[in-house]
Amino acid sequence: MTGSGVGSEDLERVMRWESAGGLWEVVTRGRHGVTISLCRCDGGEEVDRFTSADELLLVHVAGRARSDA
Secondary structure: OOOOOOOOHHHHHHHHHHHOOOEEEEEEEEOOEEEEEEEOOOOOOEEEEEEEOOHHHHHHHOOOOEOOO
């Protein structure tokens, strides 16, 4: 567990991105996890992409295709 109390490195990454105004989108979902695209808020350009099977991240993105714009 990290210092912020969230408990998931990948979820913290997505939440930091959201807090900074960035957008995220689920690129793929599969039995091995999700692939998330991190995009800029000023045009949607992809900045980074990662795949994770972290349970807390999966709960956070469950039923959502992207962050709230």
